[in-house]
Amino acid sequence: MKQKALYIFLLFALLLSACGGGGQTAVVRIGWAGSPDTLNPGMAILTEAYTVFELVYDSMYDLNLDGSFTLSLAESVDVSDDGLVYTYKIRDGIKWHDGEDLTAEDIAYTYNLYKDTPEYPYLNGYYTPYFDSIVANGNEVVLTLTEAIPNIESQLVFLYVLPKHIWENEDKLEFENTAMIGSGPFKMAEYVQNEFVRLAANKEYFSTPPKVDEVVFQTFENQDALVQAIKTGQLDMVTEMPNTAAETLKAEDNVEVVVGAPLAPGVTDIIFNQVDPENCPTDAGGLCTGHPALRDRNVRLAMAHATDKQKLIDLILLGLGNSGLTLIPDGLGVWYNDSIQDYEFDVAKANQILDDAGYADSDGDGVRELPDGSRPLTFRLNWPSDSINAPRMGELLSEMWAEIGITLELQAVDPDALTAQCCPAFDFDIMIWGWASDPDPSALLYVYTTEAIPSGSSETGYSNPAYDELYAKQQTTLDFNARKDMVWEMQKIVHDDVVYIIPFYDANVQAYRTDRFTGWITDQAKVELSDVTSLLVIEPVK
Amino acid sequence: MNRTRAFLKKTAWALFTIIFVIILNFFLFRVLPGDPARAGIRDPRLKKEAIEMLRVRFGLDKPVINCFESLNPIQVGSCAVNPFDTQFFIYVRNLVQGELGISYHTNRPVTDILAERLWNTVLLIGAGQILSIIFGVALGVFAAWKARTSIDYLAVGSSLVAWSLPTFWLGIILLFWGSGHGFPLAGKATPGMSSMPLLQQWGDIARHMFLPTLTYTIVYMGEYTLIMRSSLMDVLSEDYILTAKAKGLNAFQILKDHALKNAMLPLVTVIAINLGFTVAGAIQIEAVFSWPGLGSAIYEAVVRRDFPVLQGAFLLIAVAVILANLIADLTYNFLDPRVQTE
Numbered sequence: 057m058k059q060k061a062l063y064i065f066l067l068f069a070l071l072l073s074a075c076g077g078g079g080q081t082a083v084v085r086i087g088w089a090g091s092p093d094t095l096n097p098g099m100a101i102l103t104e105a106y107t108v109f110e111l112v113y114d115s116m117y118d119l120n121l122d123g124s125f126t127l128s129l130a131e132s133v134d135v136s137d138d139g140l141v142y143t144y145k146i147r148d149g150i151k152w153h154d155g156e157d158l159t160a161e162d163i164a165y166t167y168n169l170y171k172d173t174p175e176y177p178y179l180n181g182y183y184t185p186y187f188d189s190i191v192a193n194g195n196e197v198v199l200t201l202t203e204a205i206p207n208i209e210s211q212l213v214f215l216y217v218l219p220k221h222i223w224e225n226e227d228k229l230e231f232e233n234t235a236m237i238g239s240g241p242f243k244m245a246e247y248v249q250n251e252f253v254r255l256a257a258n259k260e261y262f263s264t265p266p267k268v269d270e271v272v273f274q275t276f277e278n279q280d281a282l283v284q285a286i287k288t289g290q291l292d293m294v295t296e297m298p299n300t301a302a303e304t305l306k307a308e309d310n311v312e313v314v315v316g317a318p319l320a321p322g323v324t325d326i327i328f329n330q331v332d333p334e335n336c337p338t339d340a341g342g343l344c345t346g347h348p349a350l351r352d353r354n355v356r357l358a359m360a361h362a363t364d365k366q367k368l369i370d371l372i373l374l375g376l377g378n379s380g381l382t383l384i385p386d387g388l389g390v391w392y393n394d395s396i397q398d399y400e401f402d403v404a405k406a407n408q409i410l411d412d413a414g415y416a417d418s419d420g421d422g423v424r425e426l427p428d429g430s431r432p433l434t435f436r437l438n439w440p441s442d443s444i445n446a447p448r449m450g451e452l453l454s455e456m457w458a459e460i461g462i463t464l465e466l467q468a469v470d471p472d473a474l475t476a477q478c479c480p481a482f483d484f485d486i487m488i489w490g491w492a493s494d495p496d497p498s499a500l501l502y503v504y505t506t507e508a509i510p511s512g513s514s515e516t517g518y519s520n521p522a523y524d525e526l527y528a529k530q531q532t533t534l535d536f537n538a539r540k541d542m543v544w545e546m547q548k549i550v551h552d553d554v555v556y557i558i559p560f561y562d563a564n565v566q567a568y569r570t571d572r573f574t575g576w577i578t579d580q581a582k583v584e585l586s587d588v589t590s591l592l593v594i595e596p597v598k
Numbered sequence: 599m600n601r602t603r604a605f606l607k608k609t610a611w612a613l614f615t616i617i618f619v620i621i622l623n624f625f626l627f628r629v630l631p632g633d634p635a636r637a638g639i640r641d642p643r644l645k646k647e648a649i650e651m652l653r654v655r656f657g658l659d660k661p662v663i664n665c666f667e668s669l670n671p672i673q674v675g676s677c678a679v680n681p682f683d684t685q686f687f688i689y690v691r692n693l694v695q696g697e698l699g700i701s702y703h704t705n706r707p708v709t710d711i712l713a714e715r716l717w718n719t720v721l722l723i724g725a726g727q728i729l730s731i732i733f734g735v736a737l738g739v740f741a742a743w744k745a746r747t748s749i750d751y752l753a754v755g756s757s758l759v760a761w762s763l764p765t766f767w768l769g770i771i772l773l774f775w776g777s778g779h780g781f782p783l784a785g786k787a788t789p790g791m792s793s794m795p796l797l798q799q800w801g802d803i804a805r806h807m808f809l810p811t812l813t814y815t816i817v818y819m820g821e822y823t824l825i826m827r828s829s830l831m832d833v834l835s836e837d838y839i840l841t842a843k844a845k846g847l848n849a850f851q852i853l854k855d856h857a858l859k860n861a862m863l864p865l866v867t868v869i870a871i872n873l874g875f876t877v878a879g880a881i882q883i884e885a886v887f888s889w890p891g892l893g894s895a896i897y898e899a900v901v902r903r904d905f906p907v908l909q910g911a912f913l914l915i916a917v918a919v920i921l922a923n924l925i926a927d928l929t930y931n932f933l934d935p936r937v938q939t940e
Binding site: 087176181230248281285290 | 652703782783784786792895
C-alpha cells in the first residue's frame with residue numbers, strides 16, 4: 057500500500073517536472089480573486105480589467121506610485137494661454153503589437169470614440185465631459201476643451217489608446233476584444249475568462265521593455281487557496297488576501313508581505329441619512345424615511361466622539377489601516393488635508409453633547425428619545441451582505457453607541473437591494489459602505505454636493521451651499537496651490553459638519569515570493585505590485 | 599400500444615413543465631430587488647444618460663409585460679402597450695429562435711458562456727458521479743452481503759460520516775493536503791498549456807481535476823453506498839433468494855442474476871435525479887477549487903443581476919433535470935414491468 061502511494065507520488069512528480077520542463081522562460085504567476093468582466097475598455101467596470109488595460113495599452117500619461125503623472129505616448133505637450141487647447145507631440149516609432157505604426161490619428165480616433173459613445177459607462181461619462189474636439193495634425197494631437205480644467209492628466213490617464221485599424225471595423229459595444237492589440241509593455245497571449253490572463257512581454261516596447269517573459273494572472277475564487285498557493289510556491293505574487301492571512305505569511309521564509317496605500321485608495325464609510333425633506337428627490341424615487349435625529353449635527357457629533365476608531369482598526373483590519381477623516385483618503389497625497397484634528401474618542405463628552413441637546417432617556421430603558429419624546433434613538437444599520445468587515449463593525453458600533461443611549465437594528469442587505477434603498481431613495485438610517493478613489497479628488501468631493509442628491513451619487517443627502525460653491529470653483533481653478541487650498545477647505549467643512557464617520561482607509565495587503573523574482577517596488581507612497589511600475593523592472597532570481 | 603401512450607403522456611408532461619419553467623424563469627428574476635443597469639456600478643461620475651443607454655441596449659427600458667412597467671417595485675403602466683414590444687415577448691421570441699441574449703455583465707453571448715461552463719461542469723461532476731457510483735455501489739453490495747459484520751458497520755459508519763461532511767470543509771481539507779503534494783489549487787488548466795501536445799494538456803487537466811473530483815466522490819459515494827446496501831438487504835431477505843441459495847448457486851450468481859436487478863430500482867431514481875443536477879454543478883466544490891463551472895457562473899450572475907445568464911442557466915438546469923427524470927421513468931418500464939400498468 058505504501059509502495060503504491062509512493063509510486064503515484066513519483067508519477068505526479070514526473071508530470072510536474074514535465075510541466076516545468078520548458079523552463080527558461082521567466083513567467084511571473086500572479087494570483088487574484090477576480091477576473092476581468094470584459095476586455096473592451098469602453099464596457100469594462102471591474103478593476104481586474106483595468107489592471108490588464110494598464111499593462112497592454114498605453115495612454116497619454118502614466119500614473120506614478122507617488123501620485124504624480126508623466127507623459128507616456130507624447131514626448132511633449134504645449135498648453136495654450138487660456139488653458140483650453142492642449143497640443144501633444146506624439147513619439148516617433150511606437151508600434152502596435154501587430155506591427156502597425158501608432159500615430160496621432162489613432163489617438164484622435166480613440167478619444168473621439170470615447171466621447172461619442174454614451175453607452176460606455178465609465179470612459180464616456182467619466183473622463184470626457186470637457187472634450188470639445190480632438191484632431192490629429194501630423195504627429196500632433198490637438199485637444200480642445202470646453203472649459204479650462206486643472207486636472208487634464210487624471211482625465212486622460214485611463215483613456216487607453218486603441219488601434220484605429222482594428223476598432224473602426226468592429227461594433228464598438230459588442231466587440232469582445234479578446235485579441236487585444238495594444239501598444240503597451242505586454243501583449244495578450246491567451247485569455248480564458250474566469251480562469252487566467254496570460255500576457256507576453258513586448259520586447260520592442262518604446263520605453264523600458266519588461267525583463268520577464270510572461271505574466272500570468274490566475275483567478276482564485278477561494279482566498280484560502282490563494283494564500284496556500286503562494287505559501288507552497290505555486291504563485292509568485294498575490295494581489296490581495298484576507299488581513300488574517302498576513303501574519304501567517306509574514307512567518308514564511310520566502311514570502312514578503314507588503315502593506316501600503318492602494319493605487320486607487322479605498323475608503324470605508326459610515327453613512328448618515330441626513331437628507332432634508334425639502335431636498336428629497338421625489339422625482340427620482342426619493343422616499344426619505346431617515347430618522348429625524350440624524351439630521352441634527354449634535355447627534356452625529358456625539359456618535360463620532362463615541363466611536364473608537366483605533367479599536368475598529370485593530371479588531372477589524374488587524375491593525376492594517378489608517379484612521380480616517382473624510383472621503384478623501386490619505387493615499388491621495390497632497391490632496392489629503394492632514395491638518396484636520398479628528399474628534400477624540402470620549403464617551404463622557406458624547407453623552408454631554410446629547411444631554412445638552414435635549415436627547416434624554418425619559419422612560420429609563422437605556423435608550424434616549426428625541427427632545428419631544430416622540431421617538432427613541434433607534435437606528436437601522438445596514439451593510440452590503442458581501443462585505444467581510446461590515447458585520448463585525450456593525451456589532452462593535454452597536455456596543456460603542458449603546459454607551460451613549462443609542463441602539464441599532466443591524467441587518468445585512470444584498471448589495472443591489474442596498475443600492476435601491478440608498479440613493480436616491482434615502483430609505484435607510486445608517487449604512488456601512490465604501491468608495492474607491494480616483495487619483496484626482498474631484499470625483500469623491502462631488503459625492504457631498506447638493507447636485508448629487510437626485511443623481512444617486514450622494515449617499516447622505518448632505519447639502520451646503522458654501523461647499524457647493526467651492527466644489528464648482530475648484531473644478532476650474534488652474535492654479536495648483538489655490539485649488540489645493542479649496543480642496544482642503546472642503547474637507548474641513550464636511551468634517552466639521554460630521555457628514556460621515558470615516559472609520560478607516562483600507563490598505564493594500566499583497567505578498568510576493570523572494571526566491572523567484574527581485575526588484576518589486578515597495579518603497580513608494582503606494583503599493584501595487586501588479587502595476588507596470590513593478591512588472592517592468594522585476595527580474596528572475598539568479 | 600399502452601406503452602406508447604404512457605411514453606407520449608410522460609413526454610407531454612415534460613414539455614409542459616419546460617414551458618412553465620420558461621415563464622417562471624422570466625418573472626422570478628424580475629421580482630428581485632435592484633436594477634441590472636446599475637448593479638456593480640457605483641460611481642459618482644456615472645451619468646444618468648449612461649445608465650439610460652445601458653437600459654436601452656438591454657431592452658430594460660421596455661415594459662416588462664402589458665400593464666406593468668416593472669415588477670420590483672411594482673410600477674403599473676399602460677395596458678395598451680403593443681404586446682410584441684414587451685420584455686416578456688422579446689424574451690420568448692428570442693428563445694424560440696435559440697437566442698439566449700447577451701450577458702449584461704461580461705458583454706458576451708450567453709450561449710458562449712454557458713457552453714464553456716457546461717463542458718467544465720460536466721467534466722468534473724461527470725467524473726465524480728461515475729466514480730462515486732462505481733465505488734458506492736460496490737461498497738454497498740459488499741456491506742449488504744457482509745451484513746451485520748464489522749465490515750458492514752465500518753462501511754455504514756464511514757458512509758454516514760462522508761455523506762454528512764460539509765462539502766466545502768472536506769474540500770478545504772483536501773486542498774490543504776494537496777497543496778503539499780504539488781496539486782494545483784485553482785482552475786482547470788495551467789496557463790500556457792494550450793500550446794503543449796494534446797496528451798500533456800489532458801494530463802494537466804487531470805491533475806487539476808484530482809482534488810475536486812476526490813471531494814465529490816467521497817461525499818456522494820456515501821449516499822450511494824447507503825441506498826445500495828439497504829435496498830439490497832431488502833431483496834436478500836426475500837424467499838426467492840433463499841430458494842436460490844437452496845439450489846446451490848454461489849454468492850456471485852445470486853447477486854448478479856437474482857438480487858442486484860431488483861435492488862437497483864431505488865438507486866436508478868437517485869442516480870437519475872443526481873445526474874440531472876450534474877448540470878447545475880456543485881457550487882461549493884467549484885468555489886473551493888476555483889473550478890470555472892456553471893455553479894460559479896450562476897453565483898456570479900445572481901450577484902450582478904445578469905438576467906440573461908440566469909435565465910439561460912436555469913433553463914439549462916431545468917431541461918436537464920426534467921430529461922433525467924423522464925429517462926428514469928422510462929427506464930423503470932424497462933427494469934420493472936409492473937410500473938407501466940396504469
